[in-house]
Amino acid sequence: MKILVLTGPESSGKSWLAGEIQARFGGVVVGEYVRHFIEREQRDTCYADIPAIARGQLAWEDAARAAAPALLILDTHLLSNMLWSHSLFGDCPAWLEQELCARQYDLHLLLDPQGVPWVEDGQRCQPQLQERLAFHQACRHWLTSNDQPFCELTGGWTARRQAALEKVAELLGSANQHTGPGQ
Template sequence: MKVLVLTGPESSGKSWLAAQIQARFGGVVVGEYVRHFIDEQRRDTCYADIAEIARGQLAWEDAARAVRPPLLILDTHLLSNMLWSRCLFGDCPQWLEAELLARHYDQHLLLDPAGVPWVEDGQRCQPQLAERQAFHQACRDWLQGNGQRFCELSGDWDERRQEALKQVATLLGSANQYAGPGH
């Protein structure tokens, strides 16, 4: 089983790319638990919610890992929970980072916020590009600082899709090589 993580700031194409990758290579996609949590609670999150949101994200991930699909595509993981907690509340439960570091991820695709428009969806809160770039930098810093394998994706939607499919083909090996657009 190969585990792929899409990470980066909001409105940079993570969910869209997860669907594109699944359409091309199959596998199981794990969504963003916090969206489910906000829809259920019908309110903004507070610091007291962070642990519950993180446990929910882990439960979804663990359920998908238990199925052992050839490709597990995570629309997000605890890195986003951790960074959002720090960004919004100035603090983060200590166990999140330890739990994140205890898990194996084969590849991270880090999405750059520049080059694609920010889209309001009722849950997003960083309409300014500078805010999203700061989040992107925090993701990069954490990935680099913790020796995580990652590739940065930038450009327009089509460029991101092509590079993501190329990266996943490489991750999966020559039997699943991506032949380019239309193949």
């Protein structure tokens, strides 16, 4: 099983790319639990919600991991929960980072907020590019500091899609190098 994570600021194409990747390569997509939480609760989140949101995200991820698909596509993971918690509330439960570091991910696709428009959807809250750039930089810093495998996707929608599909093809190709006959 290869585990791919789409990460970066809001409105940079994570959910859309997850669907594009799944359409091309199959696999299982795990969405953003926080969106489900907000829709269910019909209110904005508060700091006290962070543990429940993180546990919900982990439960969705763990259920998908248990099914052991060849490709697991995570529309987000605890990194976003951590960064949003810090951004919105100035703090984050320490166990989120510990839990994130204890898990293995094969590749993170880090999406740049530049080159694509911000789209309001009723849950997003960073319409200013500078805010999204700061979130992107925080993602990059964490990935780099924690020796996580990642590549950045930039440009418009077509360029992002092409780069994402190429990177996933490489990821899956390396997964199959040792399993095929004569290899």
